[in-house]
Amino acid sequence: MIILKIGGSILTKKDSAKAEVDFDNLNRIAKEIKDSLYSNNEGSNPNDSNNDSNTNSNSNLSDGLIIVHGAGSFGHPPAKKHKIGQPFKDEEYLTKRIGFCEIQNEVKRLNSIICEVFVKNEIPAIALPPSSFITTSNKRVHDFNLDLIKSYLNEGFIPVLYGDVVLDNEIKMAVISGDQIIQYIAKSIDSDRVVLGTDVDGVYTKNPKTQDDAVHIDVVSSIDDIKSLESTTNVDVTGGMVGKVKELLELADLGIESEIINANEPGVIFKALQGMDVPGTKISKN
Amino acid sequence: MIILKIGGSILTKKDSAKAEVDFDNLNRIAKEIKDSLYSNNEGSNPNDSNNDSNTNSNSNLSDGLIIVHGAGSFGHPPAKKHKIGQPFKDEEYLTKRIGFCEIQNEVKRLNSIICEVFVKNEIPAIALPPSSFITTSNKRVHDFNLDLIKSYLNEGFIPVLYGDVVLDNEIKMAVISGDQIIQYIAKSIDSDRVVLGTDVDGVYTKNPKTQDDAVHIDVVSSIDDIKSLESTTNVDVTGGMVGKVKELLELADLGIESEIINANEPGVIFKALQGMDVPGTKISKN
Numbered sequence: 001m002i003i004l005k006i007g008g009s010i011l012t013k014k015d016s017a018k019a020e021v022d023f024d025n026l027n028r029i030a031k032e033i034k035d036s037l038y039s040n041n042e043g044s045n046p047n048d049s050n051n052d053s054n055t056n057s058n059s060n061l062s063d064g065l066i067i068v069h070g071a072g073s074f075g076h077p078p079a080k081k082h083k084i085g086q087p088f089k090d091e092e093y094l095t096k097r098i099g100f101c102e103i104q105n106e107v108k109r110l111n112s113i114i115c116e117v118f119v120k121n122e123i124p125a126i127a128l129p130p131s132s133f134i135t136t137s138n139k140r141v142h143d144f145n146l147d148l149i150k151s152y153l154n155e156g157f158i159p160v161l162y163g164d165v166v167l168d169n170e171i172k173m174a175v176i177s178g179d180q181i182i183q184y185i186a187k188s189i190d191s192d193r194v195v196l197g198t199d200v201d202g203v204y205t206k207n208p209k210t211q212d213d214a215v216h217i218d219v220v221s222s223i224d225d226i227k228s229l230e231s232t233t234n235v236d237v238t239g240g241m242v243g244k245v246k247e248l249l250e251l252a253d254l255g256i257e258s259e260i261i262n263a264n265e266p267g268v269i270f271k272a273l274q275g276m277d278v279p280g281t282k283i284s285k286n
Numbered sequence: 287m288i289i290l291k292i293g294g295s296i297l298t299k300k301d302s303a304k305a306e307v308d309f310d311n312l313n314r315i316a317k318e319i320k321d322s323l324y325s326n327n328e329g330s331n332p333n334d335s336n337n338d339s340n341t342n343s344n345s346n347l348s349d350g351l352i353i354v355h356g357a358g359s360f361g362h363p364p365a366k367k368h369k370i371g372q373p374f375k376d377e378e379y380l381t382k383r384i385g386f387c388e389i390q391n392e393v394k395r396l397n398s399i400i401c402e403v404f405v406k407n408e409i410p411a412i413a414l415p416p417s418s419f420i421t422t423s424n425k426r427v428h429d430f431n432l433d434l435i436k437s438y439l440n441e442g443f444i445p446v447l448y449g450d451v452v453l454d455n456e457i458k459m460a461v462i463s464g465d466q467i468i469q470y471i472a473k474s475i476d477s478d479r480v481v482l483g484t485d486v487d488g489v490y491t492k493n494p495k496t497q498d499d500a501v502h503i504d505v506v507s508s509i510d511d512i513k514s515l516e517s518t519t520n521v522d523v524t525g526g527m528v529g530k531v532k533e534l535l536e537l538a539d540l541g542i543e544s545e546i547i548n549a550n551e552p553g554v555i556f557k558a559l560q561g562m563d564v565p566g567t568k569i570s571k572n
Binding site (some may be wrong): 098105108118172 | 379380383387388390391394395398401402405407408410411412413414415417418419429431432435437438441442443453458520559
């Protein structure tokens, strides 16, 4: 089974003043996923257990695919505005609650647009909003019902989750990042590979977009490897690149390898889903 | 605790060729719910347990509110087109799966529009899509995780559910109606009242919109009372008025009274939420 994370910086215009989808990237990536699903399997879905024999054995897609996307410009600005995840006074509870609902609705709106494009590309994408089955305890997963994800996978669907707001049993309300979600799913459901599509070719010693002497890191196998890491890409409320690597190192500890790739480059997601080598950074203990 | 169902025939233009929201009704009803929530409780939310003493004791709103809406023109036409809930052949599975995803996304899109208007009216509406936590067994609820609904209620949110598509452990995929959802919640969570906002003044012996000799039924206390009932309003894939009454009679058997009212009439939902008498049909054993 493959878990594919697609960053909010890919699917939305993160620098835009208002929430805006990057339809060029979304349409292209939907087509790459579709091509990957149907590449060796004309007219039928490789998630379908009846068709195992026809699927590309390199891709591991025959065992299923889960897609997780970030919240981008739909989630980060309102989450920052309403300071979800920070302590608040009792008298602020009503305003906070309305803010929580506003964010939930905005990220759901992004998810609907993404799923609509996926479904038009014959990807059997089924939305599972984290706010409806996940809770956290001080910002880390507390309760995460995996049963329905497994059921949808068994029936050949492709569950689509995303960065969302959730109830937290300590701080009342929290933001859960797509990165924490993929980490939790990968360690809980038997996963072959975890692929993170970002807006850079993986992890660098410095921000490669602004620093000429940024050096690419091919493999991260310990937190020490990223000690010197400055913010390599957009710093956001869900932790940026350092946050991603920390989540993925937890997986590496369990023997699950992951890779951070550049989803802005046409063809890279298709190749990664097909099990081909693509430029990027591997997070691995080996 | 009050459960308010708002019919798809109220919130959408059901006769429209394409999915279309009835914004006149949606905006008006959102305002009626808002007025009801804040009527005796300026600036704070009566769902908030800290403010119990300030709330209108007639309304039972101080114990919480759950809203369930129908799918209307967003859900019924695609559900009919894809014949979800009917037997299908193995080779139709891929097409069926894509149809299921299409419907899920369409009803979610309606729900997003509704929640956006609710939140703009300071209703702390939190969407809980049935497809992400309910499964059925031959079209009846099999698994329905109520924990998160209770948690959101405890934190002063107003959960918003809706007619949706769900996985079915016998027929693979099914439609779950808003009416079945309210029945299940009402009998599982301690409910004071169940209010169904439809497009007629309750139950009639015949369709009051087309038959001059239709007689209004004030109270339904047994299935015998509706034996002669013809289709009194829009017949739809979720069972129409007879289906509604059957679900509600199951509640009446448990001592939970419900009422079917006309949500097209301005002020009726506000009054019903305030515990005032409004024209309609009561479903009750008494």
